[in-house]
Amino acid sequence: MLTAAGMAPVIGAQGLGHLPAGPLPDVLFAEVARRTGADPAGAPTPGSVAEFFAGTRIDLTADEALAAAEDFGPDLVVAELCDFVGPLVAAAAGVPVATLAFGPPLPPVFTDTMEAMARTWHEARALPWEPRKWLLDTWPSSMRADGWQQPEGWLALRPEAFREPGAVPATSPVSGRPRVLVTFGTWFGEPAKLSPLLRSLSALDADVVVTLGLAAKPEDFDVDHERITFVGFTPMEDLLDGVDVVVTHGGAGTTSAALLKGVPLVVLPQGADQFFQAERVAAARVGVALDPASQTPEGVVAAVRTVLGDGSIRENVTTVAKEISAMPDAPEVAATLEAGP
Template sequence: MRILFSSTPAHGHLLPQLPLARAFRERGDEVAVLTAAGYESLLVAEQIPLLPVGPEMPALLEEAVRRTGADDPTVPDPAVAAELFAGARVDLTADAALAAAREFGPDLIVAEATDYVGPLVAAALEVPYAKLAFGPLLPAEFTDVFDAVAERRFKERGLTPPVPSWYLDPCPELLQSPGWQPPRGHLPLRPEAHQGSRTPESVPTTPRATGGAKPKVLLSFGTVFAEPAVLRPVIDALAPEADLVVTLGLTATAADYGDGLDHVEFVGFTPLAELLRGIDLVVTHGGAGTTLGTISRGLPMVVVPQGADQFVQAAAVAGARAGVAVPPSAGPEDVVRAVTEVLGSTEYRDNAVRAAEQIAGMPSPREIADLLAAELGGARDK
């Protein structure tokens, strides 16, 4: 079989797809990823071919802001987000994506939840597609606008937006919104902390940090939001209370955070599975991959959302009492208070462990790959 994954060009959208892509590859299926060219080195390490199409995220965001006239693109705005994911990206990517996909000849397209290029290709090529979520269901106030913008782009090409045959859901029940109902074609899919090209069996489980005078805290605001100006006050406030490991994102260096930080461990882009070893608690912006990867190890969190869907993750973690959400407008002392609260109560860790147990009971990527392949094979035999 030939499986084509399609992703918005952003680490937080692509990385959660890789466990399932690996599972198909390990079955012997032919796998490729459709996204911007900047992810070639990451996919080469995964031994997964890239079909490079469309602009990178900064160019897409610039175009979405230009089209909508937004003053501050960091403020969550359904109109800007819809133009980014379903307007500008489709306009600037669809033709190249269709050409590349026709040459690849997929039997199935797997598209992450905010990717509309994959569904457009699926509609044009008349092949089934699976939608892969990367966290709790996004609010309708966003997705309804996304879908309306995408529908216009589809109609311009004589296409109807396809209904996904499967909704692949990595979110454990404990983190789902109250009253949540499974969408059509719902299949739970066990999420994994990003591990690079290593297999799950080669990444040890995360033990509780022991032996140090202070708790060990990972401060990670992902690949995009790790701004030194934002993180330095938090580092200064937390350092007296915890041994800190701080991720640098994709472009920053330790020097960008200023002087007097010899007591802080800075790390460049590193698989989350490695970063979580020996950690007591994670302070994060609430990216979906970081949130589910951390929860899968039974670790509590303090979530300080900065934008995008991070407010959804923050609300889910706080609602499950697996951590505390701190508004981005709060000061570093509020982050310290939240860290102290989470570390001082077993409730948060107990709930994180409950969520991890739910995740462990979900079907693995290989099980889902086998199931989808069997259903596709059956459909072709009819």
């Protein structure tokens, strides 16, 4: 896996190979702010998002990535939809690209702006701009907006949490109370922001489990630690066993994992693409989405109570879970990629 050196603890813990290249998002956000004054995380616009992914990130990552990839010698590059370092590496190596889509399709104004900016890097390096060969789509069809059209090279792919081969699934004690999982991903779970929400949730007659971000520690949270359980990096599939509702920022991976498990969501989008996921969750009635003004401790508790008490939401998410389970799995899709375009 080619990504920032700072991700080594997470990648190494899962037994994956790591080609370090480029800085972590905090450095990229700071540089985008220095260059443009924009905030692509909290207030995403086509221009600021393009500058983050197709401008600043390429500028600060490309040289290391190209050198690492040259030594590695890839035959195929799989890159996330907003990753434009991967296509640059693929162009230099002369190999095809499979694009991994996460969440609902992004509006064309975002993708077109990013691609236009990324092309300038290819031109500067005299590297061809090659269209992707495949689009690996992990989003269920029933949750797409009206008017969506299947693009060329489209392949459905079941979103599944990674588990190291041979690993024993984690287990959690069963108390008989509702189980609430709170997870705000790697970068959006600041203790100061989450602590008031957690204090309110801990007042419910429920078991509350909270995931820690990349650098946070349990003692950073101002909460009653006897009423809340904190966990480090754990496969999402394990965390979701027995969970009745997920309270989350709405990251694509967390959202998809919850849907696959048939667990309804309370989504508090913080930035980036999370607003797109939140809108689709609300439209499909597989959970509740809160706008920024409603993301108060009282608003979150009320949303959790709504989800726990609304049987139709549970029925809807169960239907979506069955749809996702029927999508082709990773080995099946990998066989298609190995067969070539």
